[in-house]
Amino acid sequence: MTAKLIDGNALARHIRSEVAQRVAALAEQGHRPGLAVILVGHNPASQVYVKHKVADCESVGMHSVLDRHPAELPEAELLARIRELNADPGIHGILVQLPLPAHIDANKVIETISPAKDVDGFHVASAGALMIGRAGFKACTPYGCMKMLESIGCDPRGKHAVVIGRSNIVGKPMAMLLLQANATVTVCHSATPDLAHHTRQADIVVAAVGKRNVLTADMVKPGAVVIDVGMNRNDEGKLCGDVDFDGVSKVAGWITPVPGGVGPMTRAMLLVNTIEAAELSTLAQG
Numbered sequence: 001m002t003a004k005l006i007d008g009n010a011l012a013r014h015i016r017s018e019v020a021q022r023v024a025a026l027a028e029q030g031h032r033p034g035l036a037v038i039l040v041g042h043n044p045a046s047q048v049y050v051k052h053k054v055a056d057c058e059s060v061g062m063h064s065v066l067d068r069h070p071a072e073l074p075e076a077e078l079l080a081r082i083r084e085l086n087a088d089p090g091i092h093g094i095l096v097q098l099p100l101p102a103h104i105d106a107n108k109v110i111e112t113i114s115p116a117k118d119v120d121g122f123h124v125a126s127a128g129a130l131m132i133g134r135a136g137f138k139a140c141t142p143y144g145c146m147k148m149l150e151s152i153g154c155d156p157r158g159k160h161a162v163v164i165g166r167s168n169i170v171g172k173p174m175a176m177l178l179l180q181a182n183a184t185v186t187v188c189h190s191a192t193p194d195l196a197h198h199t200r201q202a203d204i205v206v207a208a209v210g211k212r213n214v215l216t217a218d219m220v221k222p223g224a225v226v227i228d229v230g231m232n233r234n235d236e237g238k239l240c241g242d243v244d245f246d247g248v249s250k251v252a253g254w255i256t257p258v259p260g261g262v263g264p265m266t267r268a269m270l271l272v273n274t275i276e277a278a279e280l281s282t283l284a285q286g
């Protein structure tokens with residue numbers, strides 16, 4: 001079997017065009033959605049990510065502010081800046097790019113963001129809302145993965161989904177979203193003794209570990225949907241995911257490529273959360 005590709009670039013383009021229409025509709029009412037992106041320090045990958053996020057805003061007509069700070073920024077100053085943005089009516093979403101320098105407590109930073117502007121979906125209020133099935137911002141990567149499943153007509157109801165990885169950013173919210181969509185969910189992690197035993201039973205596998213070749217062809221049920229959240233470099237420095245793409249694509253029914261899979265969808269869902277935040281704020285203003 002040769003797996004069909006889930007084209008994250010094409011789906012993200014479609015989602016961006018829908019967001020652009022919603023931005024235009026708000027503009028007609030005199031409102032412009034705004035996203036603040038905060039970068040502390042000079043992590044090279046983070047610099048690329050934030051540049052993309054700002055460019056994405058521009059591409060759909062959203063206002064964005066890129067707030068760059070030196071790595072030595074005191075935590076208190078960062079918290080003060082977030083409080084300022086919380087109170088800024090022109091800013092509807094606030095994103096603090098992770099990782100932060102070691103002297104800054106990321107949890108404290110995330111908890112300072114107003115839940116109404118938590119477009120990353122990382123605040124405990126957002127995570128808690130997801131846990132109990134209430135409305136709230138969903139973390140962008142798992143939200144994008146759910147959209148990818150939807151795009152191929154894969155309804156998780158009654159399916160066995162295996163999530164590899166238990167991070168707060170991807171693994172845990174991914175498991176919650178799949179559960180909410182009525183899948184039977186298994187979460188595997190570094191202390192799972194026989195990963196292949198679980199993945200071989202899965203109709204849907206989401207690999208979110210950050211390590212190459214975590215999922216190989218012998219670990220996949222024929223026809224399964226495989227979503228690769230990994231973003232790694234191989235020995236030649238080429239971007240690759242957590243999945244052995246060449247092997248697994250001979251067994252799986254559907255597979256996401258890296259690059260061009262989950263990555264563009266994460267960025268697209270940030271725009272969706274931001275337009276959502278702006279629409280809610282406009283409604284609240286009456």
Ligand code: GUN
Binds near residue numbers: 095096099
């Ligand atoms: N660092 C890696 N991924 C992300 C993300 O989705 N959001 C933020 N804020 N930082 C990240």
